[in-house]
Amino acid sequence: MAEITPREREILALIAQGKRCRDIAASLGVAVHTVRKHRTNICEKAGLHGTGQLAAYAIRVNAQAAPVGGNAEQINAAATEHSQLLASLSDRERHVLRLVGQGLTSKEIARHLLISPATVRKHRENISRRLALHGLAPLALLAHQAYLA
Template structure:
């Protein structure tokens, strides 16, 4: 039997917490329920979560506080904010802080389940892309890595040649090899690849 994705569900409304936990469990998720943000933040480091679903309005720490606390962690987990009183400014703020979705309470559970599935699928695809980019970067020689860093910093081939004490033609050869190995054709593409691979 395949392992079930683990979901953290955070809400101070015990009745809603139980109902959503039951529905998510029935949908095939392993649910960790928390009645407060503080309780969740104490436990989160020991969990391997695929998604976090958190109420915005809670006494003490609210959903935005949870988002901000999680931003400092090295592993980013998809985060869905729930609220009983949604507003456009609140939704925009939540998205800016890193929430992948913002849902109003009272919607059918199927909407939350679909949002969780989409958030997990997007995160998995992103991790696969990061791994693919890192593998491509590992194919580079040490000298190509040096040239890569200087190209990413915006230096021209002539400037790179001067800095590395080599010929312009040699630098151009390295740049051609970089383009072939990494399938990139501009400094912008290079910087995007480095960013996605977590190297910028």
């Protein structure tokens, strides 16, 4: 596997924060196309297929690189916020969210849950709408923080 460049690591860190391509491009002062190309290169180097896997990988890589921080008060506040957000979701939506956090695609989630990929996409759409999240990376980040951290 080829080595990930410092710029690609920088982009991974921003993906792990739930940023979209255009937000990453604006913060780095580069074109959106450049960010997309870096994302493609990262996927090829890491053997990833799709945005969900890239988001989960970025979160995992940055969780390993960043020291565990925050005092007990901050950790408890974050846990409370996550539980309140997740309480507004159905059991099936929470299950789909957990699988999104693991980097599974809609097709893989559908196979796992024995439902249609269109149903999975609808669940993801409902989760995004209820939690006011836009894009797959913020969903993966929330899932990681709520279920995998």
